[in-house]
Amino acid sequence: MNTPAFLDSPSPVADAPLRSLAGATRAELAAALIEIGAPEREIRMRTAQLWHWIYHQGVASFDDMLNVSKVFRGRLKERFTLARPQIVAEQVSSDGTRKWLIRLDPTHAKDRGAEVECVYIPEEDRGTLCVSSQVGCTLTCAFCHTGTQKLVRNLTAQEIITQVLIARDRLGDFPGGARPADGFVPGGEYRAVSNVVFMGMGEPLYNFDNVRDALGVLSDGDGLSLSKRRITVSTAGVVPRLNDLGAETGAMLAISLHAVRDELRDRLVPLNKKYPIAELLQACRTYPGASNARRITFEYVMLKGINDSPAEARELVRLLKGVPAKINLIPFNPWPGTVFECSDDATIGAFSDIVFNAGYASPVRTPRGRDILAACGQLKSETEKLRARALLAAGA
Ligand code: SAH
Numbered sequence: 001m002n003t004p005a006f007l008d009s010p011s012p013v014a015d016a017p018l019r020s021l022a023g024a025t026r027a028e029l030a031a032a033l034i035e036i037g038a039p040e041r042e043i044r045m046r047t048a049q050l051w052h053w054i055y056h057q058g059v060a061s062f063d064d065m066l067n068v069s070k071v072f073r074g075r076l077k078e079r080f081t082l083a084r085p086q087i088v089a090e091q092v093s094s095d096g097t098r099k100w101l102i103r104l105d106p107t108h109a110k111d112r113g114a115e116v117e118c119v120y121i122p123e124e125d126r127g128t129l130c131v132s133s134q135v136g137c138t139l140t141c142a143f144c145h146t147g148t149q150k151l152v153r154n155l156t157a158q159e160i161i162t163q164v165l166i167a168r169d170r171l172g173d174f175p176g177g178a179r180p181a182d183g184f185v186p187g188g189e190y191r192a193v194s195n196v197v198f199m200g201m202g203e204p205l206y207n208f209d210n211v212r213d214a215l216g217v218l219s220d221g222d223g224l225s226l227s228k229r230r231i232t233v234s235t236a237g238v239v240p241r242l243n244d245l246g247a248e249t250g251a252m253l254a255i256s257l258h259a260v261r262d263e264l265r266d267r268l269v270p271l272n273k274k275y276p277i278a279e280l281l282q283a284c285r286t287y288p289g290a291s292n293a294r295r296i297t298f299e300y301v302m303l304k305g306i307n308d309s310p311a312e313a314r315e316l317v318r319l320l321k322g323v324p325a326k327i328n329l330i331p332f333n334p335w336p337g338t339v340f341e342c343s344d345d346a347t348i349g350a351f352s353d354i355v356f357n358a359g360y361a362s363p364v365r366t367p368r369g370r371d372i373l374a375a376c377g378q379l380k381s382e383t384e385k386l387r388a389r390a391l392l393a394a395g396a
Contacts, residue, residue, distance in 0.1 A: 018081045019032075019081070020082060020158075022081075023084075023157070023160075024158060025158075026051065026217075033047060033050075036075050036076065036079055049067065052223070055217070056222065056223055056224075057174060057175055058168060058169065058177070060169070062080075085104050085166065087102060088101045092182055093368070093370070095368055095369065095371075096183045096185070097368045097369030098170075098183060098369075099117060100117065100118050102115060102118055102162075102166065103115050104135075104155070114151060114153065115135070116132040116159075116201055117200060117201065118131055118132060118167065118200060120167055120171070122186055122192075123186070125186060126186060126190065126191075127185065127190070127191065127195070128193075128195040128196070128197055129164060129193045131160060131198055131200050132155065132200030132201040133154070134154055134155060134203065135201065135202070136151050136201060137201055137202050138152055138203065138206065139236050139269070139270065139271055141236065141268060142269075142270075143258075143268060145335040146201045154207040155202070156210055157210040157213035160214035161214050161218065167192070168193055168224075171185050171192035171193065172192065173192035194226075195232070196218060196232070197232045198211065198231075199232075199234045203235065203236055203238065204235060205233070205242070205245065211233065212245075215228075215233075219231060228250045228251055228252070229252060230252075232251065233245060233249075233251045233252070234254035234256060234299065236269050237280040238271070238275070242283040242287055243286065243287070243288065246287045250288075250289055253284070253290070253296045253297070254328070256301075257277075257316075258299070258301050258307060259277075260307075260312050260319055264306070265277060268306075277319070281319060292324050296323060296324060296325050298328065299328050299330055300328065302329055302330065302332055302342060302343035302351070303342070304341040304343045304347070305341075306340065308348070308351055310351065313350075313351045317358040320360070326360060326361050327355050328363060328365055329355075331348065331364065352364055
């Protein structure tokens with residue numbers, strides 16, 4: 001094979017640190033190829049090649065890219081890697097739920113070594129990955145532990161996408177991969193990661209551009225190929241961004257409603273002061289792509305004596321008239337220091353019956369991974385405990 005002329009010229013950025021292309025968008029891959037001097041006319045073809053290897057095959061080394069010439073692979077390796085952010089800790093719950101603590105790539109982040117958590121929830125015929133969109137969160141919802149975390153920054157699209165790559169690596173979900181020996185992962189005829197929910201740390205719609213770009217990569221049919229119907233973005237209700245989310249991504253929408261009166265919702269989800277319930281529901285009525293076949297999920301955390309009365313259940317049903325909705329009742333997951341308690345089973349049952357009798361599916365979300373603190377709103381606590389333990393162990 002003829003060596004293309006550009007490969008003979010010295011790399012202009014030979015001394016820069018290696019950058020990972022795992023989790024890169026198509027535009028970032030094209031830019032990387034231009035950076036190493038690939039001729040304009042090859043960019044499209046080369047991008048498609050890299051894309052296939054990175055996202056369809058899941059390779060973590062350029063040397064595995066069999067149809068890419070050795071010379072070209074060498075050129076890529078001078079400048080780039082396919083390294084993933086490191087899994088600092090993995091915990092496997094007795095119910096098969098897994099939680100990973102992920103140290104973000106220090107060469108990409110403004111901060112050094114920021115960490116996020118990512119949770120995998122297996123079921124018989126599917127597996128759901130709960131990803132984070134920010135380190136920490138600015139919303140300070142009263143019942144959520146993440147809101148008390150100090151450091152807050154947006155994740156890059158790459159940092160969102162690599163959560164999925166890491167999970168698929170670990171779960172043997174790429175061609176040739178093997179399921180882990182421990183815990184439970186759906187069998188080989190099912191994808192280990194079939195669904196992705198943006199219900200980890202952060203408010204995805206306050207990181208709109210990166211979430212949108214990440215969704216584009218996750219749902220790309222030549223790569224990770226996750227169906228958009230199986231990707232759900234959960235928001236506390238950033239009203240001005242809802243339409244963009246539907247129009248630009250086609251993702252499924254979940255709304256953290258949690259209260260049916262503004263006065264209470266102002267206290268539970270302070271973002272409500274900016275975007276009150278009526279405005280939020282109006283934006284849901286016009287959410288692009290919502291239909292009876294593609295319903296919006298309304299999340300409602302069950303807080304004892306706060307929002308769990310039969311009257312509130314009836315009001316919920318009334319409010320959601322005209323919205324293609326399903327309702328997801330979430331038992332509150334307590335965390336150390338919280339003033340809230342979870343409603344008791346009978347109260348949740350009565351609430352659920354009212355919603356169900358009004359014609360809504362109203363599943364009560366089964367708490368998963370409670371023994372490893374992997375449940376909603378708890379992702380932060382364990383990280384901090386691990387940190388404290390590590391500091392103690394180091395004698396700090
Ligand atoms: N910021 C986004 C996504 C993150 S939280 C949002 O607000 O939707 C994902 C879901 O978990 C939200 O519905 C949130 O309100 C809920 N949640 C947070 N803390 C919780 C807790 N301690 N118990 C139960 N659900 C909680």
